[in-house]
Amino acid sequence: MRLELTHPLPANTDSVWQLVFSDEFSVALDQRTGVRRERVSDEVKDGKQHTSFRIVHSEPLPKMAAKAMGTDTLVYFQDQVIDEPSKTVHWRVRLPSLGSKVQASGTYRLEPISDRCQRVVSGDISVRIPLIGSRVEKEIVKKLSASYDDSAKFIRHWLSKS
Numbered sequence: 001m002r003l004e005l006t007h008p009l010p011a012n013t014d015s016v017w018q019l020v021f022s023d024e025f026s027v028a029l030d031q032r033t034g035v036r037r038e039r040v041s042d043e044v045k046d047g048k049q050h051t052s053f054r055i056v057h058s059e060p061l062p063k064m065a066a067k068a069m070g071t072d073t074l075v076y077f078q079d080q081v082i083d084e085p086s087k088t089v090h091w092r093v094r095l096p097s098l099g100s101k102v103q104a105s106g107t108y109r110l111e112p113i114s115d116r117c118q119r120v121v122s123g124d125i126s127v128r129i130p131l132i133g134s135r136v137e138k139e140i141v142k143k144l145s146a147s148y149d150d151s152a153k154f155i156r157h158w159l160s161k162s
Contacts, residue, residue, distance in 0.1 A: 001137040003106060003123040003144055007152035011159050013087050013110040013117040019158060021082075029154060033147065034058035040077065049082040064132060065139065070097060087111075091123070101128045104140065119155075121148050 009016050019025050030037055040052040057074040066072045077094040086109070093104040106123020125140050127133040 001125045001134075001141050003121065003125060003141050005119075005121040005145060005148050007119045007121075007148070007155075008113070009110075009117050009119055009152065009155055009159070011117065012115055013112050015159070016110055016117055016119070016155065017084070017087050019155065025158060028158075029151060032154060033150070049080075049084070051080045051082065053078045053080075062139065065136060098129075102126070102136075119148075119152060 011019075026037070034057065036056045036058070038054045038056075040054050042049070042051045044050070055074075055076055055078055059074075060066070060072045061074050065074075075095075075097075077096070079092045079094065081090040083089070088107055088109040090107055091105060093102075095102045103126045104123060106121065108119065108121050110117045110119055123144070125137050125144075127136040127140070129136060
């Protein structure tokens, strides 16, 4: 299932980029969303930052998802390749408990629009679990969309304070 989101933001690409990668903003966003992010690895390869996080959500999973995953809590790894010159992050989500049954990857980029910018999130979500795969895909896209929409509001709020 395809994910496509665009969020206009009231600052230029450099300002938004610096904000979303600042420690202060990341901590505040994690607290707001009930997510605990633990940096697993961080290295520079070919001039790009390669970072992996272990992400733990505090909100319990819906019963259908919890049964499929064998846990009540969503825990996954997010791998990122950060290309600062193009203001693009290539992301991939790994759920070790489900192996290749769930695949999620895409990009997060900032595009200039005059003296402002927009954030464009694109991705593909695939769930290969008999009988419930398409419903789980829809739920993932719904949750991701809501999360990105909320983070765009938080970015706008943060920028309005500065």
